[in-house]
Amino acid sequence: MSTSSRTALDIIRAHYAASDRGNIDGMLVDMHPQVRWTEAAGFPYAGTYVGPEAVARGVFARIAHDWEGFGFHLEQLVGSGDAVVATGSYRGTCRGTGRAIDVRTAHVWKLADGRVTAFEQFTDTLLVDRAVGTK
Incomplete structure (x- = not known):
């Protein structure tokens, strides 16, 4: 199946x-060379x-x-044209503190010509900060 037919x-x-399999190459394959990926302000990896x-x-x-x-952990995908919103939760354990998270999260995706051009994350950064020990 070609990218344009998806x-x-x-x-x-x-x-x-691909993320579930730990396949980073698979996670990147459909990204535009100039994709703008934005992690929420207050998240440990905040920025674009x-x-x-x-x-x-x-x-x-x-x-x-x-x-x-x-x-x-994906719960729902909703799409319209070249825009997709994903809702779910981040789960994991911080190696530095041993604290676990289960944090509601939404991702907003924009695509053009079969390539991801933008991503924006929305999540409860305070809960993540507490897990990493900064709050």
């Missing part, structure tokens, strides 16, 4: 499936990362280093 929902489902490599280094590698069993 819907935005298909592409985001594939991203989460531009490009798949910046996302891999600035977000995914840091999560793998800092957390045991971290994952986004």
